[in-house]
Amino acid sequence: MSANGEQNLEKGNQEYAASFTQGHLALPPSHKYAVLTCMDARIDPAAAFGIPLGAAHVIRNAGASARDAFRSIVISQQLLGTTEVLVVKHTGCGMLTFDNETAKGLVKKNKGEAAAKEVEDLDFLTFPDLEAEVKKDVEWLQSRAVEEGIRFTGWVYEVETGKARKVV
């Protein structure tokens, strides 16, 4: 039997493909920017951040971490010509609710020693303050030599209201 995700993909994609008309879009993003946001299930970047299909790279990870996204950001700019990055973190983020010690403890308790070993050196990149973290990530990116000439802005998206506001 198919699981939840597989069923959603098969059904959803059948409908999507049936009316798909955008097969002509080019590889490089037409609006030359990238959005970095969280993997959180409550965020639909295309809809919530007004991104037309083909317009922008969308990078997503736990917490919208700039360090974690560094490889993708460099590729977006150096190989595919984007010149602007929007960093969008959000209210109610899971990364505000735990720390490395908690995460590693959970893995050990639930999955055992071999699993704990696999995440031993992993930095889960949690953070205690949302707006401060948006600023820190934007500043970190701005301080990279490879990011010279790129435009950065930082935002908070409210999962309770659907509103995004600029922080920096």
Added chain:
Amino acid sequence: MSANGEQNLEKGNQEYAASFTQGHLALPPSHKYAVLTCMDARIDPAAAFGIPLGAAHVIRNAGASARDAFRSIVISQQLLGTTEVLVVKHTGCGMLTFDNETAKGLVKKNKGEAAAKEVEDLDFLTFPDLEAEVKKDVEWLQSRAVEEGIRFTGWVYEVETGKARKVV
């Protein structure tokens, strides 16, 4: 003056927030799965993969790399209870078109020595064969002790047709 991305976000979000009714959704994904796909501008996961808002984590990076997404995948499962991962790579992926040497050469040429130094140890995680890479990533995840009990499937999404097909 606002740049492209900023303008899209401001205008798009104003419309989105004006009719937003989903502020009640919970942090853990309601359908308990995660989708890992590429940052490519031509992919709209919610629409193309049938993901209702709040249902699934969506992780995106250059090439839909499982290694690059490992931190997010572990958090998705250990902290937020997901039990299924769909790995979706796509036709026409930029990661099929260059290698580490090319990328590092470009950074050095365009951005100089200090920038080259910053990406010196970076593995850009490019790959030469699409379907083989889907299988490799699924196998890599399946071989982690921390991923025991998780259901994995691997897919290719065709940017030319809007169709997704299961590979593994």
